[in-house]
Amino acid sequence: MGYFDNADDCLKFFGHQRFTCGKGVSQPCQLRYLYYFEAFYRNKIKSPAAKRLRGIQFVQVPNMSGGGCVPFFEIYSCRGLDIRKQFTYPAQRQYSQKEQGVIFLLTEQQKQGMTLQGDVKILFKHAGFSNKVIFRIMFNTAFIQRGNYIKAGKMELSPEDIRKDKNKVIPEDLIVYIHFEDFCEVCNPYETEIEDLCQNCVEEIGQETLNEWRSAKQIMTEHDFPDKELGHQLLAGVDP
Ligand SMILES: [Zn+2]
Numbered sequence: 696m697g698y699f700d701n702a703d704d705c706l707k708f709f710g711h712q713r714f715t716c717g718k719g720v721s722q723p724c725q726l727r728y729l730y731y732f733e734a735f736y737r738n739k740i741k742s743p744a745a746k747r748l749r750g751i752q753f754v755q756v757p758n759m760s761g762g763g764c765v766p767f768f769e770i771y772s773c774r775g776l777d778i779r780k781q782f783t784y785p786a787q788r789q790y791s792q793k794e795q796g797v798i799f800l801l802t803e804q805q806k807q808g809m810t811l812q813g814d815v816k817i818l819f820k821h822a823g824f825s826n827k828v829i830f831r832i833m834f835n836t837a838f839i840q841r842g843n844y845i846k847a848g849k850m851e852l853s854p855e856d857i858r859k860d861k862n863k864v865i866p867e868d869l870i871v872y873i874h875f876e877d878f879c880e881v882c883n884p885y886e887t888e889i890e891d892l893c894q895n896c897v898e899e900i901g902q903e904t905l906n907e908w909r910s911a912k913q914i915m916t917e918h919d920f921p922d923k924e925l926g927h928q929l930l931a932g933v934d935p
Contacts, residue, residue: 760821
């Protein structure tokens, strides 16, 4: 079997299939997953990890209607084409662009009632006639940086179309912070090998996901990291 087939299989594991979580291919998601691919290959991330959501913050307020928005969000768990809504954070109130930002804090009950694992999509919407999507973001819980948060600027949010708004809808300097805490106090994806995960984690993550990771790991240990040129071929259509 050629190298290309294997590396392509691996990229599928990390990306290709998963970009369908949302409408079509979106560049910000592709780039995030390319980074995951590299972190995985370089063995910076050793195992999948479950997380809990603490809260989300916007710095700056989108303008969806009347100089602000009534934001809420939905969380989807994605397994390839199997996409399930896991949680809805209800709209609280209208936020004005005169305010510094938006804060969504989860109650202890909400936090404990939801474990995030694997590919997760968060859809931010404006509560109005049609609950229009403001933007979305997709990530994998194994690759959340130390400190347990994701920081994303406007360029890292999907769909790409939001960049064509002349900054009238989404402020140019909008930043989204997503804060997590660990599901497990013992394991962590930077140090714990798959076979050393505790029983709680094994049950939460599931054998199917663990087997995917095992086979991806095996493929990667047998091959060299793709150089820049091959990387471009593998990610045809991505223009970094
Ligand atoms: Zn654990």
